[in-house]
Amino acid sequence: MSDPKKEWPLWEVFVRAKNGLSHKHVGSVHAADDRMAIEAARDTYTRRMEGVSLWVVPSAAIVASDPAEAGPLFEPAEDKVYRHPTFYVVPDNVKHI
Amino acid sequence: MSGDRARIDYALRLGDDALVLGQRLGEWCGHAPMLEVDLGLANIALDLIGQAQHFLAHAGALEGHGRDADKLAFRRDVLDFKNCLLVEQPNGDFAQTIARQALFSTWHELMLQRLQGSSDTAIAAVAQKAVKEVAYHASFAREWVVRLGDGTAESRQRMVDGLDWMWRFVDELFAMDLVDQAMAEAGVGVDKSTLRPEWDHLIDAMLAEATLERPAPRRGVMGGREGRHSEHLGHMLSEMQFLQRAYPDAVW
Numbered sequence: 001m002s003d004p005k006k007e008w009p010l011w012e013v014f015v016r017a018k019n020g021l022s023h024k025h026v027g028s029v030h031a032a033d034d035r036m037a038i039e040a041a042r043d044t045y046t047r048r049m050e051g052v053s054l055w056v057v058p059s060a061a062i063v064a065s066d067p068a069e070a071g072p073l074f075e076p077a078e079d080k081v082y083r084h085p086t087f088y089v090v091p092d093n094v095k096h097i
Numbered sequence: 098m099s100g101d102r103a104r105i106d107y108a109l110r111l112g113d114d115a116l117v118l119g120q121r122l123g124e125w126c127g128h129a130p131m132l133e134v135d136l137g138l139a140n141i142a143l144d145l146i147g148q149a150q151h152f153l154a155h156a157g158a159l160e161g162h163g164r165d166a167d168k169l170a171f172r173r174d175v176l177d178f179k180n181c182l183l184v185e186q187p188n189g190d191f192a193q194t195i196a197r198q199a200l201f202s203t204w205h206e207l208m209l210q211r212l213q214g215s216s217d218t219a220i221a222a223v224a225q226k227a228v229k230e231v232a233y234h235a236s237f238a239r240e241w242v243v244r245l246g247d248g249t250a251e252s253r254q255r256m257v258d259g260l261d262w263m264w265r266f267v268d269e270l271f272a273m274d275l276v277d278q279a280m281a282e283a284g285v286g287v288d289k290s291t292l293r294p295e296w297d298h299l300i301d302a303m304l305a306e307a308t309l310e311r312p313a314p315r316r317g318v319m320g321g322r323e324g325r326h327s328e329h330l331g332h333m334l335s336e337m338q339f340l341q342r343a344y345p346d347a348v349w
Contacts, residue, residue: 029133030133033244
């Protein structure tokens with residue numbers, strides 16, 4: 001591997017597939033600055049008409065939850081089935097819910 | 098010169114510029130400095146080869162001898178290629194490739210903007226599709242010139258050397274010969290000499306942002322449009338045309 005200090009910073013890439021949908025995380029790119037990150041993201045993730053809008057965010061700006069805390073954070077939700085809105089009928093022609 | 102021959106040559110020039118530069122950029126595939134750059138250069142190469150296909154198919158149809166785009170690309174000798182000398186120059190290092198791309202794509206975008214109004218409807222249609230692709234090529238390359246020029250001492254030196262290598266091939270982009278004049282008068286082509294001020298403005302703005310000096314003026318090298326090429330094109334074609342020369346009409 002090359003010296004990590006010499007690598008360009010990492011950027012997380014989000015693509016909006018079409019208007020009305022939210023941006024979704026699709027992966028990451030290396031780039032020297034924000035403008036180049038947008039260009040690299042365009043070339044890497046939207047070559048097959050995947051999107052109409054791009055966001056790039058410095059990976060270093062992302063605050064992640066601690067895997068060691070996964071128990072206290074997520075397990076209490078496991079037995080709370082009443083939080084799922086499963087008692088409604090979703091009409092067939094509603095696509096994005 | 099007959100109008101028909103000039104029109105065929107004009108389509109060949111447009112097609113060969115795109116084909117030769119597309120092949121050159123394809124040489125980077127798998128070798129670029131970063132994965133992201135590898136994809137970017139390959140995308141540009143494929144855009145250009147797509148444009149070449151359309152222009153060469155048009156030239157073949159005008160010629161009327163049954164040569165399609167593939168025949169013109171893979172079974173034509175080096176002296177019959179009509180591309181400008183700039184696009185056939187070797188890739189060198191990444192900075193040299195970027196120098197070639199910035200100088201060419203800036204010109205190419207200005208050309209295609211005008212060609213959208215060509216009286217030749219086939220040329221106008223290709224130009225309308227290609228102008229958006231090439232606007233991206235030009236912006237990609239100029240952004241890189243700025244990053245390399247205003248980067249480290251090494252990237253700056255490489256960018257200076259790359260521009261220095263390519264600069265002697267700039268004048269040919271704007272030169273008007275008999276074919277160009279006939280086509281400009283017929284409303285098919287562009288008076289390329291009128292593009293120079295805008296090109297100079299865009300390139301000077303790029304150089305200023307990159308904190309680079311404009312390379313010293315030098316005598317322009319010409320001849321590509323008439324088939325007088327540098328030694329580099331023959332070597333490139335021997336690789337590009339190998340399969341169709343060794344196995345004529347081979348298909349997937």
